[in-house]
Amino acid sequence: MDTQSINKILDDINADRSVPRNIRTAVEQAKTDLNNDKHDPTVRISSAISILDEVSNDPNIPMYTRTQIWNVVSMLEIMNEEVKEK
Numbered sequence: 001m002d003t004q005s006i007n008k009i010l011d012d013i014n015a016d017r018s019v020p021r022n023i024r025t026a027v028e029q030a031k032t033d034l035n036n037d038k039h040d041p042t043v044r045i046s047s048a049i050s051i052l053d054e055v056s057n058d059p060n061i062p063m064y065t066r067t068q069i070w071n072v073v074s075m076l077e078i079m080n081e082e083v084k085e086k
Contacts, residue, residue, distance in 0.1 A: 003034060003079075009072050019065050026055040027069075034076075045080045049073055 010031045014024050030051040034044050055061065056069045 006034065006072055006075055006079075007031060009068055013065055013068055016065065018062055020058070020060050023055050023058060023061055023065065026051050030055075041083045042080060045076050045083065049076050049080070052076075 010027050013019060013027045014031075016024075019027075030048040033039075033047040033051065036044055039047075052069050052073050056066050056073070061069075
């Protein structure tokens with residue numbers, strides 16, 4: 001699985017002005033960490049999962065955005081398992 005679809009969803013969340021700024025900032029940080037080629041893939045994926053998991057518990061997050069974040073986290077967990085198997 002590649003990161004293009006994940007990046008697209010994260011960009012959509014970041015562009016949604018109904019999402020609070022702190023959540024958009026965290027989503028942007030998760031995207032930056034995920035695409036940072038200086039680190040091992042498992043570290044990048046784990047960092048993004050951690051950030052997104054934390055922000056998904058924010059009480060101010062719109063329900064649709066929370067669902068999108070959960071979907072991204074699921075995709076990242078699958079990607080992490082694929083990387084560990086190699």
